[in-house]
Amino acid sequence: MALGNALSNRPKSEEPNINITSMMDMFTIILFFLLSSYGSSPVEFDLDKGMELPESSATFDYSNSVKLFLSNSSIKVEKELVGQLRDGQVLDLDMTKPKSSYLYIKLKAFHEKQIEDAKIEAEKDGKDAKDDFHVLFFCDRNLPYKTMNNIMKVAALAGYPNFQLAVLEKS
DSSP: OHHHHHHHHSOOOOOOOOOOHHHHHHHHHHHHHHHHHOSOOOOOOOOOTTOOOOEEOOOOOOTTEEEEEEOSSEEEETTEEEEEEETTEETTOOTTSGGGSHHHHHHHHHHHHHHHHHHHHHHHHTSOOOOOOEEEEEEOTTSOHHHHHHHHHHHHHTTOOEEEEOOEEOO
16 A cells, blocks of 8 residues: 555646647748648630620639530630631531531540540540540620520530530629
């Protein structure tokens, strides 16, 4: 029982006070680092004059997409002019034979190139090739729905059944 007496006779030590100032400094630095490194990747696109996009507060990743620009007068795929519009009608597009249009041919070529690039990338990484490619539509808000619908059908035939519509960020 000598041990019990030794512990009880030992002088009581004060519990240490924790100085959290340095810990708060560390968390503040981490917070600022995360806030500055987190953010959407700002990408700038060249829009045709007079083209107005709708506004939204939604966000989405558009890194695997082919950009298709629809203005009141033209259709561009990745900055290449592929069609003309007049009064909401695509001049080179016959919806009874959409695969004969230049728009279809260009979209099909982009799709085949994306598949080939994905296969090469997958072989390097040792993973399966991606096949979830889509079209990012930059549509003028004044375009008729029928025009957009026809172009979406052609894109789906060319291998892009998934679409995204570009919008302006709502402030």
